[in-house]
Amino acid sequence: MQTAESFRSELREWLSQAPRPEGLHDYGPTPLDTEMVAARAWHAQLAAAGYACLRWPVEHGGRGASVAEQAIFAEETAYADVPRQLNIVGPDLVGPVLMRYGRPDQQERYLPRIVSGEDMWCQLFSEPDAGSDLAGVRTRARRTDSGWAVDGQKVWTSGGASAEFGILLARTGGPGHGGLSAFVVPMRAAGVEVRPVVQIDGESKFNEVYLTDVRLDDDALIGDEGQGWAVAMMTLGNERLSLGANAVGMFRALGDMAAAAGERGRLGAAQQASLTDLWVRTWILRTTWERAIAEGAEPGDASFSVLKVMASETYRDIGNAGVEMLGLDALVSEDHEPLVQRMLVGHAQTLLGGTSEIQRNILAERLLGLPREPQLTR
Structure with a gap:
């Protein structure tokens, strides 16, 4: 059985020899648009070497690593000045949520492309009046004949302009925790508008996202209706x-x-x-x-x-x-x-x-x- 220290040694050896895509650096949890080519190329190398989505079970494309090994991986990639994955949302947040709450068809559709880095995800939780207080989310998803229609506004969405999918927290019922549900939103769907937020350091890693009558199929719901709070707590x-x-x-x-x-x-x-x-x-x-x-x-x-x-x-x-x-x-x-x-x-x-x-x-x-x-x- 591999020990934490032997894993660290193996990882250091691989990081010392792995070729670096041009322009790659440790960009943090989310790459800028200008860093996406290098970021996807680097994630593909991590996936090929078995370092993408380390804590995921083997049957879902991971390595079944321990919390200690995942933490060592984050530390060693920081020492090497390289990102530990394409971005944090897909591998660290969405993947575990889909494994616990997602249906088998959702897992089959989304998980392999998170491991490979083909799909990047963003998190559609915070709102102008509901940042730290997610129980106050006002974005609403209402039932239609064919699924759901979503209206609302999200803010501080990291990587929203580059992501293929977002994990959305929206209100499907009354006030409070029990009225929230979670959904998968294709970020190129009609009615989704992404506007960059320019930060004080000149970067635009965050975005505002406007959702206007965005139509989602029934299978976009993650877990059961009203289970959004549990999904959000696991994600955070x-x-x-x-x-x-x-x-x-x-x-x-x-x-x-x-x-x-x-x-x-x-x-x-x-x-x-x-x-x-x-x-x-x-x-x-x-x-x-x-x-x-x-x-x-x-x-x-x-x-x-x-x-x-x-x-x-x-x-x-x-x-x-x-x-x-x-x-x-x-x-x-x-x-x-x-x-x-x-x-x-x-x-x-x-x-x-x-x-x-x-x-x-x-x-x-x-x-x-x-x-x-x-x-x-x-």
Whole structure:
């Protein structure tokens, strides 16, 4: 039986020899449109070597890997400065959902093309008035003679312009969790309009998606009607397996920051103390992540909410330290571009994948047994 460390050695050897498509770099969870050719070529190599969709069962094209091996894979690809897959949504989020809630025909149709990288998926959950509060989703799917008709608006959709399919959370019943259902949406269907959202760093990884009388067949429904909340919770829980890879990026950012501050003559005693504090916090994050993996924690466990808060707020504070250390002029300089990008997106980390406030609510209720917060009526 292969051990975690033998898997790490095997993976490092493969990563050191695998040819890199032109322009490939570690673009994070989702490639830009301009990175798609290299991203698909890289994912095809991962699939051919058996590294795509590692945790999936063998019968669905995966390797049946453990949580520890998946975490090692995320960490080692970060060290190698390559993406761990085409994008996060298909392999890490949609695949496990379809295996648990999807019908056999859905699994047969969609899963092989996620493994191969032929189809990229996006997540159609957040809305302008329902980001962290997914129970407030207003996009509505109504029954028709031949299936469903969907109307609504989604926002912060990563990769929406490049994706072939989206996993949609829509309201099919009354208010609250029980009125939600999940669907497969072809992103080229009539009535689907994708508009890029330009970020502060100049990229457009996010999109607004408008759904106007989008017609879906009956077989677009994932699971049962009213089961959307369970689908959403499983989806969000699986986003957090890459926290060890985040620590790799943080160590790299701290090294880049120290070098840039030294070049500018701004690495005094106070700055060194700040960097040391952030370095220690990053090591604590990585060690806590390793302990959670060793103890067999699953992605939906509350321990991953602890890690999510730690990772998000450390990343944010690294960005803030960079601005204080290098000055605002660094944000408009073409020098140290990767470092500047990290500084600009630091605050976004406390929102992505569930806000820090939401994670603290989870910890208060599930670990400390505190009562739920009062819910405002709409």
